[in-house]
Amino acid sequence: MLLTTRRQVCSLAAALPVSAFASSVQASEANAGAEKSPKAELSVLLYPGFETIDAMGPVEMFGNLRDFSMRFASLEGRVVKSAQGLPVMTEKFEMENASPLLLVPGAAPAFLPKDPRFFEMLKSAAQKADYVLTVCTGSLLVAKTGLLNGKKATSNKKALPMVMKAVPQVDWQKKARWVVDGRFYTSSGISAGMDMALGFIADRFGEAEARRIAGFTEYRRIADPSDDPFAI
Amino acid sequence: MLLTTRRQVCSLAAALPVSAFASSVQASEANAGAEKSPKAELSVLLYPGFETIDAMGPVEMFGNLRDFSMRFASLEGRVVKSAQGLPVMTEKFEMENASPLLLVPGAAPAFLPKDPRFFEMLKSAAQKADYVLTVCTGSLLVAKTGLLNGKKATSNKKALPMVMKAVPQVDWQKKARWVVDGRFYTSSGISAGMDMALGFIADRFGEAEARRIAGFTEYRRIADPSDDPFAI
Numbered sequence: 181m182l183l184t185t186r187r188q189v190c191s192l193a194a195a196l197p198v199s200a201f202a203s204s205v206q207a208s209e210a211n212a213g214a215e216k217s218p219k220a221e222l223s224v225l226l227y228p229g230f231e232t233i234d235a236m237g238p239v240e241m242f243g244n245l246r247d248f249s250m251r252f253a254s255l256e257g258r259v260v261k262s263a264q265g266l267p268v269m270t271e272k273f274e275m276e277n278a279s280p281l282l283l284v285p286g287a288a289p290a291f292l293p294k295d296p297r298f299f300e301m302l303k304s305a306a307q308k309a310d311y312v313l314t315v316c317t318g319s320l321l322v323a324k325t326g327l328l329n330g331k332k333a334t335s336n337k338k339a340l341p342m343v344m345k346a347v348p349q350v351d352w353q354k355k356a357r358w359v360v361d362g363r364f365y366t367s368s369g370i371s372a373g374m375d376m377a378l379g380f381i382a383d384r385f386g387e388a389e390a391r392r393i394a395g396f397t398e399y400r401r402i403a404d405p406s407d408d409p410f411a412i
Numbered sequence: 413m414l415l416t417t418r419r420q421v422c423s424l425a426a427a428l429p430v431s432a433f434a435s436s437v438q439a440s441e442a443n444a445g446a447e448k449s450p451k452a453e454l455s456v457l458l459y460p461g462f463e464t465i466d467a468m469g470p471v472e473m474f475g476n477l478r479d480f481s482m483r484f485a486s487l488e489g490r491v492v493k494s495a496q497g498l499p500v501m502t503e504k505f506e507m508e509n510a511s512p513l514l515l516v517p518g519a520a521p522a523f524l525p526k527d528p529r530f531f532e533m534l535k536s537a538a539q540k541a542d543y544v545l546t547v548c549t550g551s552l553l554v555a556k557t558g559l560l561n562g563k564k565a566t567s568n569k570k571a572l573p574m575v576m577k578a579v580p581q582v583d584w585q586k587k588a589r590w591v592v593d594g595r596f597y598t599s600s601g602i603s604a605g606m607d608m609a610l611g612f613i614a615d616r617f618g619e620a621e622a623r624r625i626a627g628f629t630e631y632r633r634i635a636d637p638s639d640d641p642f643a644i
C-alpha cells in the first residue's frame with residue numbers, strides 16, 4: 181500500500197529541526213541516511229488552465245518538509261499547461277497511486293473542468309485521501325462532487341458569488357484566508373494557498389516546522405486563518 | 413526577430429484595465445480581438461533542483477499581464493525537476509529564441525549548476541535580454557558570468573555570506589527585498605521574487621497594473637524594495 185496513515189503523516193513532526201537553507205541540501209543526501217522515516221506524499225491534481233501559484237505555492241511549502249514526496253497527476257497523464265503557460269509533465273491518475281494528501285488548484289471560470297470523468301476521478305481521490313486541500317476555485321470543483329455538502333468552506337473572494345450560487349449546499353465563508361472543516365482545508369484565492377499550506381503544516385507537523393519553512397522561503401506568512409485582507 | 417524592444421514592452425502599460433478575475437478568461441479570448449498589441453515575452457531558465465517558487469512566483473505575476481507569453485528553457489531541453497519535485501517540460505535554449513525578459517531562479521547551494529556550458533548559455537541570454545531578473549541565488553549564477561561586476565545586487569539573506577565570498581566584485585546589498593541596477597533586477601530569497609516581479613511590473617507597466625495583479629492573486633505584496641523582513 182502506498183497510502184501512509186494519518187498517524188504516520190503526523191509522526192514527521194518529531195523530526196529534528198534543521199537549519200533552514202541547509203534543509204533541501206540535506207534532503208538530497210538523505211537517501212543514504214540510517215533510519216527511514218515514513219514518507220508523506222501529496223498528489224497535485226492538474227488540468228489545463230489551472231492557476232500556477234494555486235498549485236506551486238503549496239508545492240513549495242510542502243516540498244520543504246523532510247522526507248516528503250510529490251506526485252503530479254491528471255485525467256489524461258500528459259503535459260498539462262497552466263493558465264500562465266507553465267507546462268507540467270503529469271502522470272495519469274490511478275486509484276492505486278492516490279496519496280494521503282490531495283491538492284486541488286483552482287482556475288478562472290473559463291478554465292474549470294467540465295468533463296464528468298474529471299469529477300469521478302476527483303471524487304475517488306478525495307474519498308481516499310486523509311486530507312483534501314483546495315486553493316481558490318478548487319473548492320468549487322470538490323463542492324461539485326457533493327463531498328463538501330453541509331461543510332464550512334471558502335474560495336476566491338471575487339469568485340464567491342458565482343461559487344455560492346453553483347453549490348448552495350456548502351456553508352461558504354465570506355471572510356477567511358482559509359477554512360478547516362474536518363479533513364477539508366479550503367483556501368481563498370491563489371496566494372492564500374501558501375498560507376493554508378503553512379497552516380496545515382503547523383496543524384500536522386508543528387508550528388516550529390511551519391515557521392522554519394516560512395523563514396526559509398522568506399515568506400511573510402498570514403498565520404491567522406481569519407485574517408483575510410481580500411474579503412469583500 | 414522574436415525580440416521586442418524595451419519601448420514595445422512598456423507600451424503594454426497603455427492597455428485597458430480589466431476586472432481582475434475576468435482577465436485570464438479574456439486573455440484566452442483575446443486572439444480574436446481587433447488590434448494586436450506587441451507581445452512581451454519572458455524566458456525562464458531552468459536547471460535541475462531549481463527552487464519552485466523562485467520561478468513560479470514571477471511566472472504567476474507576469475502571466476497575468478495581458479498579451480504576455482512565457483518560455484521555459486534549459487541547457488538540454490528536456491523535463492527539468494525542481495528541488496520540490498515539479499517536472500517542467502522545457503525547450504532547449506537557442507539564442508534565436510532569447511526573450512527580452514530573462515528570469516533566473518535560484519537553488520540551494522548543492523543544486524546550483526556547475527557545467528561551464530550553463531554559464532555560457534546564461535551569459536549569452538543575459539547579454540541579449542533587455543532586462544534580467546534573478547531570485548534568491550539566481551543572482552550568484554549571473555554574478556559568476558561577470559555581468560554584475562560593480563553593480564548593486566542582492567540574494568537570499570541566509571546565502572549572502574557564501575554569495576559575497578564567491579563573487580566579491582558585486583556590490584552586494586545586505587538589506588533589500590529586491591535591488592534594481594540598470595537592467596538587472598535581483599531579489600532576496602524565494603518568495604521575494606513575487607514582490608520583485610510586481611515591482612518590475614509597476615516600473616514598466618504601471619503601478620495600477622501591479623496592484624491589479626496583486627489583488628487578483630490575493631497576494632499581500634511588499635511594495636517597498638527596502639522593506640526586507642528577512643535581513644540578518
